[in-house]
Amino acid sequence: MSLNRKIALVTGASRGIGAAIARRLSADGYHVLVNHPPSEGTPTETLAAVKSQGGVAEAAPADVGRIESVRAMFSQIREKYGRLDALVNNAGICPFLEWDAIAESDWDRTHAINLKGAFFCTQEAARIMVANKTPGRIICISSISALKGGSVQAHYCPTKGGLISMMAAFAVCLGPSGITCNSILPGTIETPMNVDFLATAGNRESLEKATCVGFLGQPKDVAGAVAFLCQPEARYITGASLLVDGGEYIKHL
Ligand code: NAP
Numbered sequence: 001m002s003l004n005r006k007i008a009l010v011t012g013a014s015r016g017i018g019a020a021i022a023r024r025l026s027a028d029g030y031h032v033l034v035n036h037p038p039s040e041g042t043p044t045e046t047l048a049a050v051k052s053q054g055g056v057a058e059a060a061p062a063d064v065g066r067i068e069s070v071r072a073m074f075s076q077i078r079e080k081y082g083r084l085d086a087l088v089n090n091a092g093i094c095p096f097l098e099w100d101a102i103a104e105s106d107w108d109r110t111h112a113i114n115l116k117g118a119f120f121c122t123q124e125a126a127r128i129m130v131a132n133k134t135p136g137r138i139i140c141i142s143s144i145s146a147l148k149g150g151s152v153q154a155h156y157c158p159t160k161g162g163l164i165s166m167m168a169a170f171a172v173c174l175g176p177s178g179i180t181c182n183s184i185l186p187g188t189i190e191t192p193m194n195v196d197f198l199a200t201a202g203n204r205e206s207l208e209k210a211t212c213v214g215f216l217g218q219p220k221d222v223a224g225a226v227a228f229l230c231q232p233e234a235r236y237i238t239g240a241s242l243l244v245d246g247g248e249y250i251k252h253l
Helices: 016-027 044-052 067-080 104-132 157-177 192-199 203-210 219-230
Strands: 007-010 031-036 056-061 086-089 137-141 180-186 241-244
Touching: 007 016, 016 031, 016 044, 016 056, 016 086, 016 219, 031 044, 044 056, 056 067, 067 104, 086 104, 104 137, 104 157, 137 157, 137 219, 157 180, 180 219, 192 203, 219 241
Parallel strands: 007 031, 007 086, 031 056, 086 137, 137 180, 180 241
Antiparallel strands: none
8 A cells, every 4th residue: 555655755753843744744645754863763653653643654764974874774765665755854963052162073963964964865865766757855954043143053054054055956956857955944943952942941932032923833834844845736846945933034134
C-alpha cells in the first residue's frame, strides 16, 4: 500500500518542528521517512503519532552533519524505494552562546548540521529526483535569524542565511527539472530547542510582544507552510523565502 505513496524525507524529525512536519506530510498522503541521529535511538514518538493517524512512516537514521552517514541513508532510500518526492532539511542545532565564547568546534558542528548537512541531503535528493524526472519539492527550514541578529547566535545566523542563498542557487539549477527549492523562515516556535529560554522570566512575554499577532508559533504552523509548498499548486513558487513569524520581522522594520 505504502509503495504507491509519494515519499518524503524529513531530517531531524524525532521532535519539535520536524516531528510536526512528518505528521502533516503523512496526513497529506506521503510515506514519511523520519530522519534522526543514530545515537539517539528510534524516533518512537513521531512514528507512533503518524501511525495513530493512519499514516505510514519509517525511521531513517543518519547524522546529517557527517557526509558518509548522509550518503548511507540515501543509498538505503534508493535501494528500498527508488524514488523521493520531497525533502525537508529541518535538522538543526542552536547552542545559545555569547559571541566571545564560541569555539571553533561550536562553529564547525553548527555549520556541519545546519548547512553542510542540508547541502549534501539536497544534492543526494536531487540526484534521485532528476534521475526519475520527479517534479520534487526541496524545502529548507531556515530562520528569521537569517535576516536579523541574535545576541547568542553569531555562529547560528550565518547557517540560516546560507540556507536561503543555497535554496536560491538550487532553484536555478533544478528549475529546468521541475523541482522547486524554497526556504521557510520561522520566528519563535515553541519547541524543545527554546524551552529553557522561554522558561526564563520575561522572555516569553517579550517575544510574544515582538510579534504582530501577540502569540508564539507552534510546530504545526511551520508544518502547514511546508505542506503548502509541497502541493502541486505551488509549482510556480521556487527560490522563495517564506517568513512564518507572526509578523515579527515586519513589526521591527
Ligand atoms: P529541536 O526541537 O531541537 O529539534 C531538532 C531536531 O533535529 C531533533 O529532532 C534532533 O534530533 C535533530 N537533529 C539534531 N542534530 C541532528 C543530526 N546531526 N542529524 C539528524 N538530526 C539531528 O529544534 P526545533 O525547534 O524543532 O528546530 C527545527 C529547525 O527549525 C531547526 O533547523 C531550527 O534551526 C529551526 N528553527 C527553529 C525555531 C524555533 O523557534 N524553534 C525558529 C527558527 C528556526 P534529536 O532530538 O534526536 O537530537
